[in-house]
Amino acid sequence: MNAPTARAGTSLDVWRARLERLGQNPALAASTRFVRRIAPSGTAPLALYAVYTLLLFVVFLGATFPHEVVLRRALDPGPAAPVAVELRGVHLGWTLGYTIDELRVLSRGADPTLPVLDVAHVYAAPSLFGLLRGRPFPLSIAASLYGGSLDATTDLGSDAYDVHAKVSALDVSRYAGLRLFLEGTLQGHVNGTVELSGNPTKPSTTNGTVDLRATDVALEGGKVRGITIPDLHFPELRLGGTIKAGRVELGDVNARGREVSVVGTGTLLLAHPLAATLLNLDLTITPAPDLPDNLRLAFNLIPGDPTPTGDRKIHLSGTLAQPRAK
Numbered sequence: 204m205n206a207p208t209a210r211a212g213t214s215l216d217v218w219r220a221r222l223e224r225l226g227q228n229p230a231l232a233a234s235t236r237f238v239r240r241i242a243p244s245g246t247a248p249l250a251l252y253a254v255y256t257l258l259l260f261v262v263f264l265g266a267t268f269p270h271e272v273v274l275r276r277a278l279d280p281g282p283a284a285p286v287a288v289e290l291r292g293v294h295l296g297w298t299l300g301y302t303i304d305e306l307r308v309l310s311r312g313a314d315p316t317l318p319v320l321d322v323a324h325v326y327a328a329p330s331l332f333g334l335l336r337g338r339p340f341p342l343s344i345a346a347s348l349y350g351g352s353l354d355a356t357t358d359l360g361s362d363a364y365d366v367h368a369k370v371s372a373l374d375v376s377r378y379a380g381l382r383l384f385l386e387g388t389l390q391g392h393v394n395g396t397v398e399l400s401g402n403p404t405k406p407s408t409t410n411g412t413v414d415l416r417a418t419d420v421a422l423e424g425g426k427v428r429g430i431t432i433p434d435l436h437f438p439e440l441r442l443g444g445t446i447k448a449g450r451v452e453l454g455d456v457n458a459r460g461r462e463v464s465v466v467g468t469g470t471l472l473l474a475h476p477l478a479a480t481l482l483n484l485d486l487t488i489t490p491a492p493d494l495p496d497n498l499r500l501a502f503n504l505i506p507g508d509p510t511p512t513g514d515r516k517i518h519l520s521g522t523l524a525q526p527r528a529k
Contacts, residue, residue, distance in 0.1 A: 300328035350374035391420030406473035
């Protein structure tokens with residue numbers, strides 16, 4: 204045996220001796236016996252142990268995953284969008300549903316205390332069957348919305364969407380976004396359902412139904428762009444219709460008010476952007492018998508043809524952004 208080989212053999216013997224002495228340490232020996240007792244033996248127990256380890260890995264990954272950062276990026280419409288999205292308090296539940304303490308949509312450049320949308324306690328639960336196919340839809344959503352509640356189911360695809368939403372006891376006086384274009388106080392509660400489906404980039408494919416009802420609506424001290432609006436009170440408002448191929452058929456437009464009442468029918472032709480939607484509405488405005496003189500003067504300034512009974516018939520055309528009345 205040559206000299207290098209002899210030195211290598213001597214080094215191995217030295218390490219073996221050190222390992223044997225280390226293994227005789229009482230603490231290490233006890234630890235080794237404990238591991239051997241709990242370690243699985245056999246193919247099936249070993250496979251179960253591997254599955255258990257994988258599940259623990261997934262649980263701890265979900266607990267430490269930066270969910271809020273991911274959701275912020277997913278919901279961010281981009282710097283060129285007219286709105287921005289803010290999130291606060293994102294949590295992942297055991298059913299793989301997200302809970303968001305607060306979600307706000309803000310108009311860029313506007314007062315941040317006047318959000319376009321402010322939703323609290325949002326719970327979004329994905330479809331477990333959908334997750335197996337690699338997508339979270341249909342997604343169930345429940346939230347507290349301006350003192351009321353929102354329950355919705357959404358199914359979004361690359362070229363189609365399907366939304367079923369129900370709002371209950373929504374308090375419009377809590378909606379701060381109205382102050383972006385309206386002065387004064389607005390009160391009332393809204394209930395209703397909305398069902399929509401179609402292609403988001405093709406309004407002509409939109410189908411669905413709309414059924415909204417409001418009670419105890421009151422506008423007092425109102426101004427729009429500096430123009431004073433008389434105080435109005437509506438114990439009941441109804442808006443109902445169907446949507447077929449982008450055409451909204453409004454068969455139930457009814458506002459029963461203390462000062463004036465409005466009844467109407469007509470159609471809307473949806474367009475993109477929404478402000479370009481075409482109007483074709485016929486409204487009949489009826490004043491109350493005891494209408495105050497100041498309001499009667501304002502009523503007489505309303506465009507439209509008066510009837511022998513004192514009603515005003517108005518035809519609305521144009522677009523949502525630029526309506527025309529005659």
